[in-house]
Amino acid sequence: MxxxxxxxxxxxxxxxxxxxxxxxxxxxxxxxxxxxxxxxLARSLRVTTKFTRALDIPKExxxxxxxxxxxxxxxxxxxxxxxxxxxxxPFLASFQRKWQSKGLLRVRLAGVELxxxxxxxxQQELKPNQIIWFQLLGREDVALECLVLVNKGRFLSMxxxxxxxxxxxxxxxxxxxxxxxxxxxxxxxxxxLRAEFKALKxxxxxxxxxxxxxxxxxRMSNNKLVQTLKRFVSWLRSS
Numbered sequence: 001m002x003x004x005x006x007x008x009x010x011x012x013x014x015x016x017x018x019x020x021x022x023x024x025x026x027x028x029x030x031x032x033x034x035x036x037x038x039x040x041l042a043r044s045l046r047v048t049t050k051f052t053r054a055l056d057i058p059k060e061x062x063x064x065x066x067x068x069x070x071x072x073x074x075x076x077x078x079x080x081x082x083x084x085x086x087x088x089x090p091f092l093a094s095f096q097r098k099w100q101s102k103g104l105l106r107v108r109l110a111g112v113e114l115x116x117x118x119x120x121x122x123q124q125e126l127k128p129n130q131i132i133w134f135q136l137l138g139r140e141d142v143a144l145e146c147l148v149l150v151n152k153g154r155f156l157s158m159x160x161x162x163x164x165x166x167x168x169x170x171x172x173x174x175x176x177x178x179x180x181x182x183x184x185x186x187x188x189x190x191x192x193l194r195a196e197f198k199a200l201k202x203x204x205x206x207x208x209x210x211x212x213x214x215x216x217x218x219r220m221s222n223n224k225l226v227q228t229l230k231r232f233v234s235w236l237r238s239s
Contacts, residue, residue: 048086048087048088049086050084050085050086050101051068051084051086051105052084052101052102052103052104052105053103053105053142054105054106054139054141054142054143054144055139055142057136057139057144061136062136062137062138062139062177065135065136065137065184066135066136067133067134067135067136068084068133068134068135068136069084069085069131069132069133070082070083070084070085070105070107070131070132070133070134071083071085071129071130071131071132072126072127072128072129072130072131072132073104073128073129074104075119075122075123075126076119077114077116077119078106078108078114078143079106079107079108079109079114079143080106080107080108080109080122080132080148081104081105081106081107082104082105082107082132082134083104083105084105085131105144106142106143106144107134107143107144107146107148108143108144108145108146109146109147109148109160109161109164109170110137110138110145110146110147110161110175110176110177110188111161111172111173111174111175111188111189111192112161112164112165112170112171112172112173112192113170113171113172113173114164114169114170115169115170115171115205115206117169117205117206118164118167118169118170121164121167121169122160122164126150130150131150131151132148132149132150133148133149133150133157134146134147134148134149135147135148135149137175137177137178137188138175138176138177138178139177140176140177145175145176145177147159147161147188148160148161161192161195162191162192162195163195165192165195165196165198165199166195166196166198166199166204167199167204167205168199168200168202168203168204168205168206168207168208169205169206170206171196171206172189172192172193172196175188175189175192
């Protein structure tokens with residue numbers, strides 16, 4: 001029995017000595033396994049994926065209104081062209097860049113119809129390669145309908161959708177991609193209407209030469225439902 005006990009002790013001693021001698025190797029293996037686990041989790045969640053097309057973005061991201069970060073590349077009549085910046089893992093950033101493909105996302109200001117003056121304002125206000133945040137609200141063909149935010153100082157941010165409307169540089173339209181009966185749709189639509197009303201009240205931008213009553217009449221005359229009712233009344237009179 002004593003011999004067996006001493007043999008077991010010798011075995012444990014040898015294992016302990018080997019572990020002490022190869023401690024750095026064991027730590028490296030543990031770190032490697034941890035990194036591999038983080039990579040697998042990140043890739044499964046697609047948080048480290050660089051999106052270069054609207055259709056590449058998972059449906060769940062759009063439905064959950066995920067907020068993404070990007071670098072502004074171009075400003076067009078329809079909105080912005082943005083290079084998506086995925087979440088990077090510090091010690092693997094250089095490898096991530098090698099895996100990433102190239103391409104730009106077309107980002108539209110949701111709920112806003114830009115006037116030509118609005119495009120000019122964006123070109124003047126935003127800087128090349130400026131970092132922006134865009135919250136996904138919907139996806140239409142190859143474009144994303146988003147709320148676009150830019151930092152204004154250390155703790156402040158500005159919503160471009162609201163700012164464009166409050167400056168009278170565009171009109172409110174339907175927010176494509178969101179269900180019109182949803183709470184989020186009406187919450188955002190009210191925000192945009194309030195911003196537009198500020199410009200109407202102060203006669204700013206496109207509302208300078210147009211009174212509030214005239215703008216309401218113009219909206220009513222261009223409303224699809226009103227146009228349909230007018231056609232129906234004309235049909236009744238002619239029959």
